[in-house]
Amino acid sequence: MVLLNVLVYSGPGVGPTAYAYLLRTLRQFLSHRYAIIPVEPETLRKEPWESKAAMLVIPGGRDLPYVASMNGEINRRIKAWVQGGGRYLGFCAGGYYGSGRCEFEPGTPLEVVGDRELALFPGTCLGCAYPGYSYKTEDGARAAEVSIDKDAFGISAVAWNDDPDKVRIYYNGGGFFLTGDRLGRQPADSNVSVLVRYASDVSDPRDRSKRIADAPAVVSCKVGAGIAVLSGLHPEYAWDFLAPSSYCQPHNRQLVPLLRNHDAYRRRLLGAMLAHMGIEVDPDALLDDVGSEHSMRMPATTPTFIAPARASGVAEVAATMYSLNGAATTRGEVQVAGMSDMVLRDEQDIHVVSACSGDKARRVPREYQNAVHAPLSLHPVVSPDSALPAIERGSGDRGHSTLVLCTQDTLPDAKETPRFDMGLAIKYMQLAKAHTAGSWLMYSDTTGSTQTFLEKNTKLQALLPNGTVNVATIQLTGRGRGRNAWVSPVGCLQFTMLLRHPNLKQAPVVMLQYLIALAAVESVKAQPGYEGIPLRLKWPNDIYAMLQPSGDSSDSPDSSESGFVKIGGVLVSSSYKASEFTLLLGCGINVANALPTTSINKLIRQHNERTGSSLAAMSMEKALALITAKFEELYRQFLVQGFEPFLKLYYRNWLHSDQVVTLVDQGRERAKITGLCPTAGLLQVRSLDNPGRAYNLQPDGNSFDMLQGLISRKAT
Incomplete structure (x- = not known):
């Protein structure tokens, strides 16, 4: 089973600094493969988190x-989950706990x-290892010298890179x-191994005159x-925090x-701890040289370029450019890198820049980008939320971004947007004739979240x-449904599409x-030859793919529907x-990335191998054009006829035909899914115990598996 969620406890007792540093570090080490999700106690108590969790991490604190x-x-569920194959990682207070x-x-x-009562380690955690601890200051902190038993980790020696x-x-x-070793105060336990020891003598908290x-x-x-693993x-913690x-x-x-001076060694120690637990670490997180500058800072966001794609008419383009420019005001006499500093005062300060013309001219001077996109704050204060980027927490910290107004003659070149060709995307969009x-x-190479930026x-x-349409290659704080993060490799x-939708009875907004x-x-x-690509829909907003077994452990199923894994999802705010x-239709779908589950292009390769065909892989630019054009085709009919005409097509693509679910709020009554309500979007089911009884089902609000937490209401 492909497990995607790394859960980080964020409830009472968490130290604000420890929590913030932990989130940033985990995202740098694991976000290529996992969703890093903060969880409160109520989530751990009430929601079905176990089936999708790769690891639970308890930070430092109290x-x-x-x-x-x-x-x-909660402890009962955690312990049962770990005994069944789960992974627990506790730092400092998480180790005591x-x-x-x-x-x-x-x-x-x-x-x-x-x-x-959790007692994953059967013995005692005794502290502090060194005297002088203070809750309110850093007086007890130190750069502790520790000795690593590399053989105890059971991983390849190559991972250590000849570290001391x-x-x-x-x-x-x-x-x-x-x-139970030299300390002699607990019975030895063959299930416990020591990975790291304090190299310098620590003192016994029961009698500080004794060294250990x-x-x-x-x-x-x-x-x-x-x-x-308890630490x-x-x-x-990185030095530059x-x-x-x-x-x-x-x-x-x-x-x-x-x-x-020891930062690269620290990184590889943490990587080894995670690898020892069976967690897949991003190799790039381990490669920095010793003493490298700013080794753990989050990547800075990059400018957002905007250009007309399918808009027709000079007057329409000019009107939009004028509106965007006109809404920004000159910020005093300040200029950066010789460019007029026009700022739209919004949730963020959006610096509005007109693209330069000429083959050799930079679209946005590097000095201007560096001045606007300052590195994120490294010194969190007050609370866990205050230590996170403003765009993630939705606070009053305005932040900065740059919006670059382009025509089709002044689009960014490959040096500025090497991972997405705006010109090619626009070409495909025009060919699609929406x-x-x-x-x-x-388009931004790196942003917080395409959805949050517009929202x-x-x-x-x-x-x-x-x-x-707002597109990004990398999202630092991608969003999924509820409290879920979205993995953005x-x-x-x-992308997120802005849609203004009239309030029409025949076209209910919930169905979009x-x-x-x-x-x-x-x-x-719908592309000729691609009809057999095994893409499916899971209610209400997930996109799944059927895997072809290849012996690769990464191809293991991730759902109760055997052989299917999630490769995309939809998020709508209004x-x-x-x-x-005013709707923001967010969509994320794996086009070219085989991890964390699979991708459209991997499905295409498997289809070619299986059938002997030679279908071309899908580029990001073409996929965007095809999805938006297909949406418009469906949307035009939806405005007039509603969702009813699409039911047969929807059922051909979904996973739930004749699936049986359990209605917990009806005494665990079993019911078979019969369809989708075309006006309210609810699942329609019929009781197996009493075939004369039908229900409409809606989610109960949990973030982990919609079909494990359904609320029923009697169908009329």
């Missing part, structure tokens, strides 16, 4: 609030001592694990078919330079022509999510004013 929030049902007993600063005002056995890792308040050599700092525990260290002025004690004044859908094309910047949204086509998903599938299968809906 152990007692973890106990109060998760004791009982995952142990059988926590002894933190016994006999002091900070004392926290007691048994822990002793390295420096950030430490602040963590414990060490009583394993080689105390275990990171342990690995076999728990049934699963694994738990008293913070290998998720830290402010040198915070470290003024004799034992930590050199903390930042020491960590900087008009509204894809009327204007916006939050409402002034800009109001100025954009109907049908404008290179090769995934991700089904229409865009249907368009994504049919845009490929607002309503003056009898008109």
Whole structure:
């Protein structure tokens, strides 16, 4: 089974700084393959998270609030999941919490001592390993020297790149694990192995006059078919997260330079910990040289280029350009790199720039880009949310972006947008002969989220022509349904289309999510020769593909529908004013990326191998044009006739014909899916226990599997 979700506990007790650093690090190491999803206790208690989770991570913070929030049902589910093959990773407080007993600063005002019911590590986590810890300062922090037992990880020696056995890792308040070796305080356990030890002597928190050599700092525990790795260290902390002025004690004044010199070793240690747990790490996260600058900063966003694609007429193009320029105002006398600094004041400060003409002229001077797209803040404060990029948390931090107005004669060249050819995309759009859908094309190589950018910047949204499509190669904070993140590796086509939809009884707005998903599938299968490409729809907004077994473990099924995996999804947000809906139709679909599941182009290759045909692979530019054109074709009919004419086509593509579901709120009554309500989008089912009884089903709001949490209401 392909497991895509890495869950990060974000509830009571989490340390704001530890949480923020952890999210950024996990995204850099894992976002090529996994969705990094914050989860609250209620999510872990009520939702069916286990079937899609690859790993659960508990950050540093305070152990007692973890106990109060998760004791009982949540711990029972976590432990059962790990025993069944799940993976638990706990840093600092997460290490204390995952142990059988926590002894933190016994006999002091900070004392926290007691048994822990999760007990993935059967012994005691005793801390602090070093004295001087303070909740309010960095006085207890240090660049702890640790000794790594590389053989204990059970991974290829190549991963270590000839790194030394002793390295420096950030430490602040963590414990060490009583394993039954030299410490002699716990019975030995063959299911526990020590991966890392404190190389410098630590002191016994029960009696600081006693020194303890080689105390275990990171342990690995076999728990049934699963694994738990507990760490008293913070290998998720990079040196460039830290402010040198915070470290003024004799034992930590050199903390930042020491960590900087060992940063590549730290990265490979964390990569080895994840690989030891069976988690696939992005190789690029391990390649930086020692002491490299800004090794863990999030990538900066890049300018957004906008140009007419399907819009016709000089007057229409000129009017849009004038509106965008006219809404921006000159910011005082300031100019950057010799360019007029026009700013549209919105959720973000959007710097509006007109593209330069001439073959040798840069469209946007590099100096201007660097000035506007400053690196993200590295020093989080106050709360977990405050440490995240503004575009992700939706806060009052305005942020900055650049909007570059282009004509078809001043489109960016390959040096500025090497991973997407706007000119080629526009050519395909014009050949597809649609008009509204894809009327204007916006493109960023790297953005926060195509959906959030349009959703939050409402002034800009109001100025954009109907049908404008916003595309990005990389999304730093891609969104899925509910609280889900969207995995956005290179090769995934991700876009948001702006659609202004009239309030028509015969064309209910709720059905547009089904229409865009249907368009994504049919845009490929409607091409001559591509009819056999096995793309399918999963209610309500997922796009699936049937895998052909190849012996590759990455081709294992990811759903209850045997042989199918998710390769795309749809996200729709809306607002309503003056009898008109403004819709943002978001769509992400794997076109060229084989990970994390499969892609359209891999399906095409398999089809060619199976049938002896020679169908061409799909480019990102062509896929975008085909999907938007197919959507417009369907949408024009939908405006007049509603969704009813598309039901047969929808059923040919969906996974649910005659599928049986359990109605939990009806005493676990079993029912068979019979169809889709064409006006409300609800699943229609008929009871197997009482064939005379029918229901319409709607989701219960969980983020993990719609068909595991359905609310029924009697069909009329």
